[in-house]
Amino acid sequence: MPRNQQILLDNRPQGEAVAGNFRLVSTDTPALQDGEVLVRHHYLSLDPYMRGRMNDSKSYAACQPLGEVMIGGTVGEVAESRHPAYAVGDAVVGMGGWQEYSVVQGNTAGALRKVDTRHVPLSHYLGAVGMPGVTAWYGLVKIIAPRAGETVVVSAASGAVGSAFAALAKARGCRVVGIAGGPEKCRYAVEELGFDACLDYREHADPKALGQALKVACPAGIDGYFENVGGWIMDAVMARMNAFGRIALCGMIAGYDGKPLPMANPALILISRLKIEGFIVSEHLEVWPEALAELGRLVATGQLHPRETIAQGLAAAPEAFLGLLKGQNLGKQLVRLV
């Protein structure tokens, strides 16, 4: 019976999240019942949405209960099985949470999915060929729905969502412009991810300056925008949108800490006849097979080769998560648990 380290949400953030909000504990993994599967996690996914779950207030998802294992996506292998569909050694993806092992009911729909690691590395099922990739796919394909030749922009461009967005948009013949923090991320976005241009919001540090940079980078205006951040960056992009532009609103990192985050000029929605749509990818399970198939092909054929920032060991998860919220990662942020 292996020992299982876990990280619980101990208390809720007062403003900015801190390491003291989490608590590391150690327990025994329980003996399996019939129909159960014990999964040993190889990687834990860290994602911005987790910050919203830590609040008690109404968020766009259920809040994380205190004293329980933090929610989170995991990939790993079956360590023990009392379910006929799973064998020891199977590679699986699930929502195992911030812990080294999880016990899963094999019959629960969607709880565990076997994956093929011959062409796609296991960890990518938490990123480009997982939830972040499908998030990019849904926003681009279902909300922005670009025509070839249109210009699309994404914030947090070098992250897991942004990198998938770039590959998907290039495959559709779009001009793709990113926004990211710092020259290293911007260089990576252009040189490795295929962005046509990437703007450093630290260099263009207010809506007017970023607007000028967008004007140069998007000479035909902006037809679609995938918003991961919110706040003044969104204000700057909105001012450069073409008539009938579409904005897929997926994240508002800047607002998770409870600071007020107004939209400066919503009249632009009318003036430019924009469509803005908020979404959560887990509410659109019907698109996952199609999206994952395309994302898997892009990775297998080398059109999408995202980087990962990997922290080692469960105890490193809280600091890695806080760094993610501050944009310190490059590409997908993971924790390796083996």
Place this chain on the structure above:
Amino acid sequence: MPRNQQILLDNRPQGEAVAGNFRLVSTDTPALQDGEVLVRHHYLSLDPYMRGRMNDSKSYAACQPLGEVMIGGTVGEVAESRHPAYAVGDAVVGMGGWQEYSVVQGNTAGALRKVDTRHVPLSHYLGAVGMPGVTAWYGLVKIIAPRAGETVVVSAASGAVGSAFAALAKARGCRVVGIAGGPEKCRYAVEELGFDACLDYREHADPKALGQALKVACPAGIDGYFENVGGWIMDAVMARMNAFGRIALCGMIAGYDGKPLPMANPALILISRLKIEGFIVSEHLEVWPEALAELGRLVATGQLHPRETIAQGLAAAPEAFLGLLKGQNLGKQLVRLV
């Protein structure tokens, strides 16, 4: 050759629009060329969108040139015709502007439309069975797209758009709640326009108070919102929207005078997975026949019997227009020119 009084835009507003922005002049109507029609206007329509046109800044429509006749919808009768499709006495609707007569090229598509006044009074072709009615129709049918039993809300409820919206939404089995300024307008909305409830934003004079009133008036939350106003009223409604709610953004009266008009909490778009879409009804000519047919039926059968506020004589137009911007009218604001 009748004399023709005209109102020109003389200078642009510095902040709030004033009567001195306009200038009344008198000219001769020109002799007709082949293919032209002289229309004597019976009514001039006054609409909030005209305020946007008065600004020089980028607005959601072309700006009104200085020294030219103010743009505006008109109904009237053919006074003289050198076009075979129009005969003296025909009732017509067009965009004749703020003047008593206009000369129209009979062949220009959409410039002049003959209407039937047997079941629908001529003036209603500027309101319920005209641009404001189609505006309500487009926002409700094409953007909000409500199911029977859903709750929809409209601001500026007692105006030309709001009254048509109520009849169209009731015909689709919705609960319809209005927002208007003052007890008289709210009573009129409920007693004559068929609203299930109407909230006085002067009584509930901040987002929190209006939010509480909306909670009572919309016990099942709000599924669709038709926005004519913007500003804090929109903030209050957004906070009460159900998941997957739709907002048709048609007007931002509160912002026309150049005051900044932020949206307090755009994160709600994500939290409640809202769709917000701005539109201008003149860009969707394909829906006009269907919309006008339904609106004409609703008027002819008495399901929609909107009131009008009528100013007398062209010289009264500027003050009537400024009053419209302040919400002093009840129902459709017109100027009678005969």
